[in-house]
Every structure is written in C-alpha cells, then in structure tokens.
Amino acid sequence: MRHADFITLYVGLLVFGGYVVGSLARHWSRPDPDEPEQTAAVLGRAMVEGAAAVLWSGLSFVLIDAVAPGSSDFRNTSAVGFLSGKALTVWESAALWTGLAVVVGSIAPARSRGRDGSRGLAAAGALLATFSPITLLLSAAAIFAGTNVFRSTRTGFLIGFLMIAAAEWVMSMLRIRLGVGFINGPETSLWAVVLAGVLIARWSHPTAAELLESEPRQ
Secondary structure, eight states: OOOHHHHHHHHHHHHHHHHHHHHHHHHHHHHTOOOOTTTHHHHHHHHHHHHHHHHHHHHHHHHHHHHHHTTTTTTOEEEEETTTHHHOOSSSHHHHHHHHHHHHHHHHHGGGOOOOOOSSHHHOOOOOHHOOHHHHHHHHHHHHHHHHHHHHHHHHHHHHHHHHHHHHHHHHTOOOOOOOTTSSSSSHHHHHHHHHHHHHHHHHHHHHHHHHHSSSSO
C-alpha cells in the first residue's frame, strides 16, 4: 500500500507539470505576432490548448495507474490502498486536477508572470468534452440563452460557467457516469466548482479589447 504522503507528492508534481504545460501551450501554437486576431492563429492556439489539457490529463492517468496496477476508473477505490479513498475519491481522478492545472497555466502563464494568457475556454471545453460532455452541452446552452437575454456575450459566458458547477452537482446526485467512466460525485462536483471559479475569475477581469469584443454589434 502506498503511503498517503507519496500520493500527495506524486499528484502535486503532476499538477505542477500541468501548469507548466498550460503556460507553454500558446507558445507551441506559434501565432503570428503581426496579426494576433488572425483566424488561423486563434484556431491554432485553441487547438493546442485543448489538446494539451486532454493529453496531459490522460498521461497523468496513465502515470498514476502505473504506480497503482490493477486499479480502474470505474472503481471507487484503487489498488493503492484504502487511504486513497480518503486522499482522493478515486485515485485516478487526480487526472481531473492535472487537467485543471493546464487551464490555469493557459490563463495565467508563468512565462509572462500571469499576464497575457488565454481565456481558458479551449482547455476547459476540451476537458468537459472528455469527462462530462452533458455538462459541456448544458453550459453551452446557458451561454447561448444568457447572451440573447442580456445582449452581452460576457454575461452569457459567466452564466454558462455557473451552469458547469450546477449541472455537475445535479449529476452527482443522480450518480450519472459520463465521459471515460468517472463517477459523478463529490469530487467531480468540487472539480467543476473550482473550474467554474477559475473561468469566472478570468472573465470578470477582461481587458479593454475583450470588453469591446464581447458586446454585440448593432
């Protein structure tokens, strides 16, 4: 049985690695500095950030499973031992938090001292599409409805982020399994709340250019 301290250190290193990956994601996409709003550059950054979040989360799952042979994402505890049920609801679900670290890294990259990051949509959307697609669909519907009701894209997105937390909590109450098999429960609900909080914090402090861009044209 692995010691709880080992679990904490091991997952902590993977989470830190996720932040580093997110910090470098926009650099890997190689956007054109002379045309920052160029469609191809924007799509390139989004694809790189989304792929980085899912791939690092998946790699973390594999690395965690490697030290806990015989465990499964469909089980409530793993081969690590009974302490894993206290440290983490599901041992391999630490992959959720490593993916979230990529989102934080893309929003507040270390290479620019927490500035000039992305809005976090690509990485967060990719994670939700993988782990909780219904939550993603409900959030997208809330964004669409909020944007049309309040005539503000930014307000619509903030409502959609709140829907992430609400939808995940409801599905945890109903014990719905989605995505790759993670059980929607207390930990996935907490993860969704933190993810929503990170996105809300980012979107509550837009740049002047983003404020102009978010308002619909008359």
